[in-house]
Amino acid sequence: MKLSIIILNYNVRYFLELCIKSVEAALIHIDAEIIVIDNLSKDDSCEMVRKKFPKVKLIENTKNYGFTKGNNIAVAEAKGEYICILNPDTVVAEDTFETLLKFSEEKxxxxxxxxxxxxxxxxxxxxxxxxxxxxMVAIKKMLGLTDSYYVKELNEVEVGEIPVLVGAFMFLKKSLYNKVGGFDEDYFMYGEDVDLSYKVSSSGYQNWYNGLTTILHYKGESTLKDKVYAKRFYGAMQLFYKKHFKKNVLFNIMVWFGVRFATLVQKDSPALKSSPKQFVFISEEKNNDLERTLNKPLEIKMEFDGYQDGIEYIFDNNYLNFKSIIEIMSNTPKNCTATYKILPKNSNFIIGSNSSTKRGEVIIFEKN
Incomplete structure (x- = not known):
């Protein structure tokens, strides 16, 4: 088998359904498997997977093991030469895995x-x-200064080597994952992706960013907007330095102050208002059930003809594929206040997010 997609789920049933549908569409031409490992969700995530996706391998943990151990359990069951660690609140394009497989095979x-x-x-x-x-980079990040935290020399649609990848999407060989010990289960929250990236590069391998394929990640990286987050971030970095670097007394002192002043200097990313003045449904047919639930007229358009402020565009996945949807969203003008939701194929809900710091919104409608 060539590829195993690992999706760790915890109480995000509708995001998980959308994610799996996008993954299935991207695996049509690949010998692959999808593994969903559930960390004792209280919603009906597992029931949904069993009912709607019988070919998906479902692992139901009897307790919440967290991100690192949960993924390690799933990877141990994976049969693919390559694995992809994927968040359940993501949507991949139809060519994402093919693009990255081809890229990886050539390197x-x-x-x-x-x-x-x-x-x-x-x-x-x-x-x-x-x-x-x-x-020093971590301290600046904690204080909201991110110029030295993110790689800005590499354009977002370019390809190049980078030190650290984000845990929401990590594509690599299973043998390499095992060679470096997988995710370090000492990490409670944050830092495990930094740790894995560093272990891989320290072992003589090159980490790559490939901006030629794009996915959606509804719950973006949280801002350091409160003391709880700041302390967790600080704790993760302390653990990382303890494992890989010498003790840094100055760092401990500076971060001690950083934790206490984090709430004074951090601002939450602004979210667009979730009350659009108009809905536009990109589809070839009307959806009376959805229109009734929204309680507003739903204008039907078969072609996306431009970006307008205050409009919520709803993409019908029965009509548009995921790559087309992602491409439209990626070209949104900088100051445009348009918002977006997706109606997954053969589903009775729409889903989207108007903020990179919040999980998003699900609107369920009954089918007559």
């Missing part, structure tokens, strides 16, 4: 490969390509 000493990530507004997520967070 020597290939490490982890990442791709271009957009949030639910179609905005580029800079955590798609990051530097190694040295103590």
């Amino acid at each position: 020597n000493n290939i490490g982890i490969v990442g791709c271009r990530l957009l949030d639910g507004q179609g905005r580029f997520l800079p955590e798609s390509k990051r530097y190694l967070p040295t103590p």
Whole structure:
């Protein structure tokens, strides 16, 4: 088998359904498997997977093992030569895996490969390509200064080597994942992707960013907007330095102050208002059930003809493929206030996000 897609789920049933549908569409020409590992969700995620996706391998944990151990359990069951660690709140394009497989097969000493990530507004997520967070870089990040945290020399649609990939999408050989020990289960939250990226590069392999394929990631990287987040970020970085670098007393002192002042200097990313003045449904047919639920007129258009402020565009996946949807979103003008949702194929809900720091919104409608 060539590829195993690993999706760790916890209480995001509708995002998971959309994610799996996009993954299935991207695996049509690949010998692959999808593994969903569930960390004891309280919603009906597992029931949904069993009912709607009988070919998906479902692992139901009896407790919430967290991100690192959960993924390690799933990778141990994977049969693919390559694995892709994928968040359930993502949407991949139909050619994503084919593009990255071809790219990986052509490279020597290939490490982890990442791709271009957009949030639910179609905005580029800079955590798609990051530097190694040295103590000073981490402190600047904690204080909201990100110029030295994200790789800005490499354009978002280019291809190049980078130090650190984001855990929402990590594509690599299973043998390499096992060689470096997989995700370090000492990490509670944050830092495990930095750790894995560093272990891979330290073993003589090259990590790559490939901006030629794009996916959506609805829940973007959280901002350091409160003391809880700041302490977790600080704790993850301390653990990382303890494992890989010498103790840095100055770093500990500076971060001690950084944690206490984080709430004064951090601002949440602005979210667009979730009350559009008009809905435009990109489809070839009317959806009366959806229109009734929205309680507003639903203008039907068979072609996307431009970006208008205050409009919420709903993409019918029964009509448009995921790559087309992602491409439209990726070209959103910088200051445009248009918002987007997707109606997955053969589903009774639409889903989207107007903020890169929040999980997003699901609107369910009943079919008559």
